[in-house]
Amino acid sequence: MPLRFIFKQLLLPPGLFLLLLLFAFWLKNRKPRLAAGCFVAGFLGLWLMCLPATTEWAARSLEREPPLAQSEWSGLAARADVIVVLGAGRERHDPAWGGTDQPTGVALERMRYAARLAKASGLPVLTSGGLQYGSPPSEAAIMAASLKDDFGVTVKWQEGQSRTTWENAQMSAELLQREGIHRVVLVTQAWHMPRARWSFEHAGLQVIAAPVGFLGVDGGQPLNGWLPESPAVWRNGQLLNEVAGQLVYPLIYR
Secondary structure (H helix, E strand, C coil): CCHHHHHHHHHCCCHHHHHHHHHHHHHCCCCHHHHHHHHHHHHHHHHHHCCHHHHHHHHHHHCCCCCCCHHHHHHHHHCCCEEEEECCCEEEEEHHHCCEEEECHHHHHHHHHHHHHHHHHCCCEEEECCCCCCCCCCHHHHHHHHHHHHHCCCCCEEECCCCCHHHHHHHHHHHHHHCCCCEEEEEEECCCHHHHHHHHHHCCCEEEEEEECCCCCCCCCHHHHCCCCHHHHHHHHHHHHHHHHHHHHHHHCC
16 A cells, blocks of 8 residues: 555544544643644544535535536537546445446446436547556446446446546546547546546646536535534545645646
8 A cells, every 4th residue: 555545544634633633642641732732623623524514615615617507418529529437436346246346436426427428419438547456447447337237338448547637637638639539528526627627638638527426515404514424524535635636736737
């Protein structure tokens, strides 16, 4: 496991907040005031991570690309040449499917949307996503199989080496530009779309954004989302990771 992955998990919430609580316990006798500050910061951070209200607020600040109107779907072929759907991880050795790796729920959400766009427009599809665990099959291959078997869409191209959004863009662009293709419909989560679009445009492609899975909407939770819920922890973790990505990408990729 790469060290950068370990540090990332520890330094981004909720790992950061757990570290603050550990520091609070360690410092309680030596520096009680500092320990109290670490405890308060860690506790409040974890509390906010558990709130659907935090999800809605954070997502609204990230989901800057508007949804693609259904009235536009059938006319996409006049504006683009391919639909690119980005991978979102894989579930390993699912017993329900004979022990084979399967797309995650987020990946399925993207694939379903990409399949609808492909059927409405007639555009071909490219799946992009590498070896999440360092061993085959790639996310691209898993998505291609599911798109065919579950949605009746045959994938024309697979980019199965990328590990990051930047590599999604660079490697997909290299593959498509060899075919003379420069215009893409990009499918990914709405909160991920700004960074994905930025990456694909920096790779020399013209992008039509097709975001899916909006989280910055009223979810109808009790007390307007101010009661803690376990799904909010995962969602808020994803959103915070995206904030970090949007801050770092312009610094390391120019």
